[in-house]
Amino acid sequence: MRRAYNSVLRLPQVSECPQCGGAYRPHRVCPACGFYKERQILTVKVGA
Numbered sequence: 001m002r003r004a005y006n007s008v009l010r011l012p013q014v015s016e017c018p019q020c021g022g023a024y025r026p027h028r029v030c031p032a033c034g035f036y037k038e039r040q041i042l043t044v045k046v047g048a
């Protein structure tokens with residue numbers, strides 16, 4: 001009765017951030033640079 005649970009319990013989808021090249025989740029703001037949908041959503045503070 002083994003089902004293809006592998007198809008369900010996959011790793012979360014990640015895409016490569018076009019801005020910083022890091023991994024981020026689609027429909028989510030990149031946690032590294034705050035980029036989302038070709039827009040800068042979050043302001044990454046660079047020092048003072």
Ligand SMILES: [Zn+2]
Nearest residue numbers: 017020030033
């Ligand atoms: Zn990024």
